[in-house]
Amino acid sequence: MLVYIDILSGDELLSDSFPYTEIENGMLWEVEGKWVVKGAVDIDIGANPSAEGGEDEGVDDQAVKVVDIVDTFRLQEQPPFDKKQFVAFIKKFIKNLTPKLGEAEQEAFKKNIESATKYLLAKIKDLQFFVGESMHDDSSVVFAYYKDGAVNPTFLFLAPGLKEVKC
Template sequence: MKVFKDVITGEELFSDSYKMKLVDDLYWRVTGKLTTESNDVDESVYGGNASAEGGGETFDSNVQSGVDIVLAHRLKEVCDLGRKEYLKLFKEYGTKLNDYYKKNHPDQVAEFQEKFQTLLKEVRKITKDEEFQYFQSESASGEGMFALLGYEEDGLTPYMIFYKVGLEEEKH
């Protein structure tokens, strides 16, 4: 299995366990699904029997609903972020990526800069045409990638967009 991490934060964003499509060699469009996860404790696993006197332990129910990619990789939603603010953050992210490439891949800086300009045009276009939610890696530090979460035309099938220039693949 491959895990895709943010090159700035080093944190996990998604894995290849989802349906993925590389669009124009610019970004991964990863299709997820709506799901509900429960972390409830089942006493039968531990051999527990409820006492006739009613003195058994009770546990709080821990149920989470949402997009499987978000839940599995503990992505955090960045609320109250509009398109204009997102594009500003995206440009700042590009500056951080440029510094990363200069330091870690100096031979790829020109290629990165060209790809990022193309990506910026594409991001402007898709965020103008569609509504998105914005997510970051688990720490939500504001330093790394702000991934997009949108829905297919059916309104039920979620997908996320992660930018190829800001990812590193790690095999597990």
């Protein structure tokens, strides 16, 4: 299994169990999330307590709906950014990430990050913002939004900020 960790914080943000599509010259990875029910276990053993003279005690139903990616990687939702805050975040992200990339990666990053930034800025009002479990101040941010008419969220990851680790 491959896990993708945030280069800046070390948090696990994604794995190869969630297929991605590269967009914006590979700067962004687009991943489809899914709402799932967590915690509900309904086991039918075929017995009917009321018919057998027992009481139907019911079940302590702790079922909650969660988004699979958010739950699996324990992503923490952050307050939304306005355009000014987002630009400040991107500038800081570029400054912190660039020295951690190889020379060829730096070239591609500098060449293509502007188009990815414009892509995200165009969706800024529709985005939700998440960081990894550690909630590190200088970490990568994961973005989520709902495509037109979609029931499940689409996540956007800043690909240059991810490092592939084999588990």
